[in-house]
Amino acid sequence: MMKNYRANAAYFIKEAVTIFRFNLFSNILSLFSIALIFFIFAMMFSGWQISNHAAEALQGEAEINVYYNQNIGTQGIFQLSEKIKGINGIKKVRLVDEKEAYSRMEKILGEESSVLKIFDENPFNPYLEIKIDLEQTDLVLNGLKVLPGIEHVRNNKEVLDRVHSIAGTIRIFGSLVLFAVGLSTLVIVSHMLRQGIEHNREQINTLRLLGASEVFIGIPYLLEGLLLTMGGGILSGLASEWVVRKMTVQLASVLPFMPFPQAGVLCQQILFALSALSIFLGIAGSMLALSSAKPD
Amino acid sequence: MIEAKGVALRYPDQTLALKNIDLEIQPGELIFITGPSGSGKTSLLKLFLGMEYPTSGYLEVMGQLMNPTQAKAIRKLRRRIGPVFQEFKLFPGRTVFENVLLGHRFLHMPKTDLKENSMNALEKVGLAHKAFSLVENLSWGEHQRVAIARAVARKPLLILADEPTGNLDKENALKILNLLASFKDNKTSVIITTHATHLLDCEKYDKLIAIHHGVLQLERIG
Ligand SMILES: Nc1ncnc2c1ncn2[C@@H]1O[C@H](COP(=O)(O)OP(=O)(O)OP(=O)(O)O)[C@@H](O)[C@H]1O
Numbered sequence: 001m002m003k004n005y006r007a008n009a010a011y012f013i014k015e016a017v018t019i020f021r022f023n024l025f026s027n028i029l030s031l032f033s034i035a036l037i038f039f040i041f042a043m044m045f046s047g048w049q050i051s052n053h054a055a056e057a058l059q060g061e062a063e064i065n066v067y068y069n070q071n072i073g074t075q076g077i078f079q080l081s082e083k084i085k086g087i088n089g090i091k092k093v094r095l096v097d098e099k100e101a102y103s104r105m106e107k108i109l110g111e112e113s114s115v116l117k118i119f120d121e122n123p124f125n126p127y128l129e130i131k132i133d134l135e136q137t138d139l140v141l142n143g144l145k146v147l148p149g150i151e152h153v154r155n156n157k158e159v160l161d162r163v164h165s166i167a168g169t170i171r172i173f174g175s176l177v178l179f180a181v182g183l184s185t186l187v188i189v190s191h192m193l194r195q196g197i198e199h200n201r202e203q204i205n206t207l208r209l210l211g212a213s214e215v216f217i218g219i220p221y222l223l224e225g226l227l228l229t230m231g232g233g234i235l236s237g238l239a240s241e242w243v244v245r246k247m248t249v250q251l252a253s254v255l256p257f258m259p260f261p262q263a264g265v266l267c268q269q270i271l272f273a274l275s276a277l278s279i280f281l282g283i284a285g286s287m288l289a290l291s292s293a294k295p296d
Numbered sequence: 297m298i299e300a301k302g303v304a305l306r307y308p309d310q311t312l313a314l315k316n317i318d319l320e321i322q323p324g325e326l327i328f329i330t331g332p333s334g335s336g337k338t339s340l341l342k343l344f345l346g347m348e349y350p351t352s353g354y355l356e357v358m359g360q361l362m363n364p365t366q367a368k369a370i371r372k373l374r375r376r377i378g379p380v381f382q383e384f385k386l387f388p389g390r391t392v393f394e395n396v397l398l399g400h401r402f403l404h405m406p407k408t409d410l411k412e413n414s415m416n417a418l419e420k421v422g423l424a425h426k427a428f429s430l431v432e433n434l435s436w437g438e439h440q441r442v443a444i445a446r447a448v449a450r451k452p453l454l455i456l457a458d459e460p461t462g463n464l465d466k467e468n469a470l471k472i473l474n475l476l477a478s479f480k481d482n483k484t485s486v487i488i489t490t491h492a493t494h495l496l497d498c499e500k501y502d503k504l505i506a507i508h509h510g511v512l513q514l515e516r517i518g
């Protein structure tokens with residue numbers, strides 16, 4: 001049985017090409033439509049990736065500054081930071097000394113940093129910079145309250161909460177949009193493959209009357225479906241890569257403060273998503289279409 | 297080979313195409329079926345090929361019970377039948393040779409045999425010289441012969457030819473009938489429907505069956 005299909009491999013490929021050529025115009029139209037809808041999908045996908053990346057980066061930046069009593073000494077600082085590390089929801093604790101605090105402020109002020117020169121001494125205090133998990137902001141703050149040696153906590157709780165809810169919204173909304181676009185891609189592509197098979201319905205039924213098995217009849221259409229979806233995948237992949245590379249450069253110059261994923265990484269993710277989509281849709285779409293072309 | 301007892305066929309629109317058919321066909325018989333247009337000739341062949349199922353009665357083809365629960369087995373049974381359809385049902389966009397080859401390449405046979413069978417069949421119907429022409433470019437009679445070549449290339453045990461002389465002049469009609477008759481041997485039965493009763497030579501056939509309004513009558517035994 002299997003041997004027979006393998007012996008016919010060349011035929012199946014040739015047949016897929018014949019079927020393609022037989023309805024050349026409509027197949028080329030389908031190819032470009034599939035490429036277009038894949039492209040739209042890829043754009044939605046990259047938008048989703050970019051916003052996810054931004055949300056993650058924003059969350060990663062969520063930090064609290066802890067100012068401690070200057071008299072606790074080096075040992076005290078060490079003990080304090082160990083205690084802080086023990087609180088749930090703390091990702092990282094780092095000491096920012098006076099010098100670093102100064103140079104950070106210099107950076108923030110940029111050209112206006114010359115105002116700092118009016119101070120004779122470094123006006124900044126050292127502090128502990130704590131990266132936290134936004135899900136647990138309240139827990140962390142409560143935990144810090146009971147630790148001795150802390151003078152003052154700068155937390156921007158409102159900003160942190162806002163960031164947290166924005167990130168959540170982006171994630172949910174992005175996933176919903178991506179799901180909707182993915183679903184319509186599936187419906188449209190399998191409908192298109194079905195149209196192609198409808199074109200050849202007569203021939204399919206004749207083969208059935210001659211005793212050919214459904215598998216023998218189906219393989220060329222499966223291959224043709226794959227040809228269409230993978231062709232569409234390649235075209236849209238090329239177009240997306242070009243657009244993404246242009247777009248990330250453009251966006252990065254317009255929104256310099258926004259963290260964008262690397263174009264190369266993003267392209268890789270898109271190509272991976274498109275390949276998976278092409279193969280899945282080529283197979284699932286053709287099977288669906290074939291089973292709906294049963295004899296009348 | 298074929299056994300029918302009290303077979304009736306009623307189409308979904310309630311047309312009663314065949315009524316109470318009793319028929320027995322032995323291996324190696326040549327059978328002609330005649331009757332006016334709309335009398336039920338094609339419908340009878342459709343039953344033999346499993347394109348329709350009897351709505352009542354009992355039908356068996358080469359030991360295979362013909363009913364909807366047997367669809368899978370009937371698909372396999374078809375591989376031993378060579379059908380020549382009234383409207384040919386050739387594969388468009390392909391050469392004559394590809395048409396004949398595609399008609400049986402799904403049978404489990406070595407590729408060289410498939411090709412040889414195809415070429416032999418084309419030689420028998422006198423179309424070897426057109427093997428690599430597109431079927432679209434053929435005349436009516438040539439279409440007919442491609443359809444026959446496709447049906448016989450698989451070396452079937454039962455040939456079902458529906459109106460193979462339609463639209464042909466007397467000389468060519470006779471050629472086609474003789475050609476089809478030549479595939480009869482002690483294992484292979486040939487069933488042909490035709491209007492052209494005046495061309496039939498009672499020496500050659502085993503049975504002549506007439507159908508009128510779905511009722512079958514045995515006209516003559518050859
Ligand atoms: N699929 C169908 N649905 C309903 N009625 C049908 C169908 N096919 C055939 N009929 C009817 O059944 C009757 C027999 O048709 P059939 O095609 O068997 O005739 P026939 O003897 O082959 O005619 P012809 O010589 O013109 O080919 C006709 O009245 C026809 O209209």
Ligand SMILES: [Mg+2]
Nearest residue numbers: 337338382459
């Ligand atoms: Mg007919």
